[in-house]
Amino acid sequence: MMTDGSASDRPVIDAQKVGLTFQTADGPVHALKDVNLRVLKGDFVSFIGPSGCGKTTFLRAVAALEHPTEGRLLVNGMTPEEARKRRAYGYVFQAAGLYPWRTIAGNIRLPLEIMGFSRPEQDRRVKDVLQLVELEGFGKKYPWQLSGGMQQRASIARALAFDADILLMDEPFGALDEIVRDRLNEALLKLWARTGKTIGFVTHSIPEAVYLSTRIVVMSPRPGRITDVIESPLPRERPLDIRDSAEFIAIAHRVRDGLRAGHSYDD
Amino acid sequence: MMTDGSASDRPVIDAQKVGLTFQTADGPVHALKDVNLRVLKGDFVSFIGPSGCGKTTFLRAVAALEHPTEGRLLVNGMTPEEARKRRAYGYVFQAAGLYPWRTIAGNIRLPLEIMGFSRPEQDRRVKDVLQLVELEGFGKKYPWQLSGGMQQRASIARALAFDADILLMDEPFGALDEIVRDRLNEALLKLWARTGKTIGFVTHSIPEAVYLSTRIVVMSPRPGRITDVIESPLPRERPLDIRDSAEFIAIAHRVRDGLRAGHSYDD
Amino acid sequence: EEVTLQLKWVTQAQFAGYYVAQDQGFYEEEGLEVTIKPGGPDIAPVQVLLGGGADVMVDWMPSALAAREQGADIVNIAQPFKSSGMMLTCLKESGVTSPADFKGKTLGVWFGGNEYPFLNWMSKLGLPTDGSSEGVTVLKQGFNVDPLLQKQAACISTMTYNEYWQVIDAGISADDLVTFKYEDQGVATLEDGLYVMASKLEDPAFVDTMTKFVRASMKGWKWAEANPDAAAMIVLDNDDTGAQTEGHQKRMMGEIAKLTAGSNGALNEADYQRTVAALLGGGSDPVISKEPMGAFSHAITDKALN
Amino acid sequence: MIWIVSALVFWAATLALNIRISHSRFSTTKAGRLVVPAIFGLTILVVWELLVRGLQVPSVILPPPSAIGARIAVSLPVLWGDFVQTFVKGALSGWLIGCGAAVATAIAIDRSPFLQRGLLPVGNFVAALPIVGIAPILVMWFGFDWQSKAAVVVVMVFFPVLVNTVAGLAATEAMQRDLMKTYSASYTQTLLKLRLPAAMPFIFNGLKIATTLALIGAIVAEFFGSPIRGMGFRISTEVGRLGLDMVWAEIAVAALAGSAFYGAVALIERGMTFWHPSQRRQQ
Amino acid sequence: MRSVGPVLAVIAVIVALWYAAAVGMNAAWVRDQAARAGTEVSFLQIVPQTMAQERPVLPAPHQVAKGLWDGVTGQAITSKRSLVYHGWITLSATLLGFGIGTGLGILLAVGIIHNRAMDQSVMPWAIASQTIPILAIAPMIIVVMNSIGVSGLLPKAVISAYLSFFPVVVGMVTGLRSPDAMQLDLLRTYNAGRGQTFWKLRLPASMPYLFASLKVGIAASLVGAIVGELPTGAVAGLGARLLQGSYYGQTIQIWAALFAAAFVAAALVGIVGAVQAAVLKRMGMAR
């Protein structure tokens, strides 16, 4: 499949014929089959596809939260397990998953405590990311006192608070309105440009995928597999109004077609 | 405020100067203030607004899950509490909230059991709604065996399984890809046209709001309030390609402007 | 006629007379149907009697007289035990050779109504029991002789027929022990009498039943005295726990026979007076505060034994 | 007969009163929360008094509350001495040691799959040894004073706290655990920051049950040998002396001390598990 | 079973420690005896003697095992000397008491979460009831029940129930309150009745708490049955065996009875655990 690197030569994520089957009471579920993908350092890869096509499962496999039953999956040349041990990942889950016994600030502080940041450094970072996700002033609230979108932003802040090389984000902006979403998209792009992180990003919004990514992976379900990988010719610098350009619309069209094809199975 | 009815004269939801304040450890939170709204039978009302502006809170107040601290809120001429006792609502929560000890089919069956449907009738309805949300074949799975989007669809199915007069849906399609979303939008419109239900619908997607609604309520936070109510001039019959019409785009524009204005506070 | 007898302790040869009377059909001959309820450390027989759970009970006179003062209207109707089996058993190595050595030592005592003779003795010796250096430290002794074997106490309470032999069985020879019998110290009190509620004695039918009961019981006791081994086997048969051993019960029966010898069942008033005097003279903390009235009745034994 | 009827009437009246109070606003105030159980308790006492008198229950079987109250009033120094011996020295120290050991064991068990499969069944077994059998042995081992009582308490509270802690440590959600995995958090970090907080509602269940067990254990152990003070000593000797008023006086002290102990733990629980739904609703 | 190995390993360690402790604790007696006899004993002479005493401070494992073996297989199980016979007597009271206690506990918990008056008035008194030393009132319960003509199994079961209802109440109250706000809100939108909320939400959600409580409750129940056997005149049952052994200082008999009781308890807890696994599996909660 697509192997040509752009930013660097070392593949950060290297999936070869990866398959993952869940054994359930009423038979096996083939969540992933024959997945080949190579992500290079500094890539911004979006995953898009119908619900249930294995996007979450793939991200979880990369983060060593699931184990492929077939094929070979390497992260930074190591097993995902080893990479995890080196704290290579920041992960934003599909549901916010905040700890109810910690305040919002406490939740964001959690990874910082675990990774042994100094107290003043913790405070500084918590303040920064709270501002980034526009939650200043909510640090002292408990999760159940926040709206759904605010919880989701808090969980994004938690993943951004420490500088993981690989950021895996599972529909992080799903519960946000267009305006905030646009702003956070821009902020994420800036962060990416500044830090050169490698980002894996699941979204259902075609414009979002096109706007953010250097590469878009279109998936299709039953069994979950990759049907198309689209390289974006857009420049790295992307003002918001790039979305009205002809190039942008062309890519979006290709993604939509891929998506529709993935749905054909049940049409 | 907007009072001119279209479908019928009897207001289904009648909010007059409704305010709702949460008392928290670090001071009161004004989730709703001075909210005036009249929804007539058969209306499809969308709520749109920045995260934390009180959309969920308003929906919950209508369903008698929160109690306004100010003003008057009537549902079908009764208090929300009385309306709840008459099982007037079907509610789709922002998070799926499936019971982990029940299968998907079991979760959908739950309201049917409670409302005393006969067993064959339960089976029939479960089958129907599973098909509607494209989850045939997943009835026997447990919630944690489903992807995020599938869980959300299951929770929609649960709310549709019994015929409530008022359907309150809090970002029901947030975690779905465009294709499924379009299909479910269409299905929801058909259902609405067929049954004449009154629907309250929270979404972050401007096109979705415009496509579905007879009226769009734009809200703004701190304190949560209504800043604009937009009547849709679109016909009740709406093919998907109506979204390319000039009328549609004009409305979407107005909504976007309202939304942007709501965000101005922190720009 | 049905009679329920509440024992003071578990099934053992201490109560052989009643089991023999049962087993040999002496009760049956009198037309009685007797139920024997074993006791235990948590059973206060007086409570059972007053609660209506039994018609007649076996109890020690000190606790019975103390109960009377608490308002329990009970009366002694027979006294099969002539002498007391209580004693204090000390390890020789603890340095106790006479009551004068008790000062500063730890002594094990049974409570729950059995402590009166001991407290009485100590007050006679002028030893406070508050643990001060001038007096003795008192331990509430559990069910067995471990405190002595573990050397947690210098002396413990024992019965001639039971605990003393457990100490011996444990492997300590009689030579290593010093014993003080309450009988010898002049502080003996009456043990194992039969008591009923006084109000019931107004009913002639009850008096009649008790007469038969006492007569048959004494017949049992005398049979047991004459055939100690057979009596011990009868006791063993009646032990539902299956915990008693033959050797121990036979030996116990031998010792018991010494205590019941000399009693025909009737209460000896001199013994009674001696007990009362001991309990009244308890120094600062007498067991009973005033001379009891009507605490015994000869009505039953008079009829039963003539 | 009059007594019994008035007992029933009184009971019905206070029951009605309590139901009314608890449905009124007043019940949500601090005072209201005290008044309801107080009325309930008063009801029990009055009905008890009336029934004992009405049915002429001999006081050596069940004394009336008034007699118990009188006894408490004149025996305060004795009761206090017994309380210190049994509650402070025996129950409290045993509770602390036992609960600490149980939580530690639960963590050890949880930490090592080997121990989990090996120690849990054996631990269950050892901890299920009935106290009545253990008490004499422990008295034999640890002597007559409070140390053996504390040892009995340790054995008694161990099991409930262990079982609840093990259940609690397993009570985290998959996603919460996955989050920790993505941080590559160490075992200790996961334990301190996720599993113990999540286990708190369960652990406190165990701790609360243990408070009452501790008191029972300390008292019961005194039945098997003790110095001549302590609540269990007093109860067992006074039963023999038919001093039932004193027995009930001690029982009253035990109930009071035990409830206060339980209440204190429940208060700490409320502070530490405020986030759990079972606590949140009461706020 | 994967756990056989670890269990055996742990048992082996315990037995080894136990032997060591037996030597340590029983040695004093051997030395004292030698001193009383005026002889000297070496350590090597002490060791075998510590394991063959008739009333050791701590009997050696094999002595207890033999006591157990004799008690179980030494005679017909209907014999009064059979541990099986006594175990059965205790077990029947335990089960009856556990049934009563669990039922009562669940009923109380249900009442407490549904009724403010009950929550506020019963809970403090349920707590108080548990602080009453059972051994103190057990005789009174037996006496009172006896005097109204109830005897045999029931009084013991009442004491069992008295001890076992409390863990169930505490656990169930927390468990029945554990559903989160959204789960409850969902049922509110259906206007589900209290009964329906109970059956469809609170009860399933409380299962993990219930089972943790039941395990504690059944062990407490056994303790209750044993305690209840003491004041019945220690006639039969494992409690009576324990007490009798204790009267006569027969350490080995005490330990044998103790282990028999613990085996019964472990088996009961194990059964509850198996039921738990089965139920949670059926409910899809075991992953």
Ligand SMILES: Nc1ncnc2c1ncn2[C@@H]1O[C@H](COP(=O)(O)OP(=O)(O)OP(=O)(O)O)[C@@H](O)[C@H]1O
């Ligand atoms: N239980 C609560 N206690 C305290 N504050 C609350 C509570 N629930 C909501 N709030 C606050 O009320 C405000 C409105 O919340 P609401 O959930 O209605 O927002 P929303 O419009 O649904 O947002 P979103 O789109 O993110 O879901 C927020 O500021 C939130 O912090």
Ligand SMILES: Nc1ncnc2c1ncn2[C@@H]1O[C@H](COP(=O)(O)OP(=O)(O)OP(=O)(O)O)[C@@H](O)[C@H]1O
């Ligand atoms: N633990 C599990 N056990 C069994 N099946 C599972 C499990 N987790 C996921 N699946 C199945 O694997 C498939 C892929 O799930 P996945 O969560 O990866 O989908 P997704 O692409 O993230 O969908 P969505 O957009 O709805 O979140 C689904 O069919 C789902 O039912």
Ligand SMILES: Cc1ncc(C[n+]2csc(CCO)c2C)c(N)n1
């Ligand atoms: C706790 C306890 N209390 C009292 C006694 C005393 N006792 C009552 S009857 C009897 C004769 C049988 O040995 C004895 C000694 C005891 N042993 N243990």
Ligand SMILES: [Mg+2]
């Ligand atoms: Mg997903």
Ligand SMILES: [Mg+2]
């Ligand atoms: Mg919301």
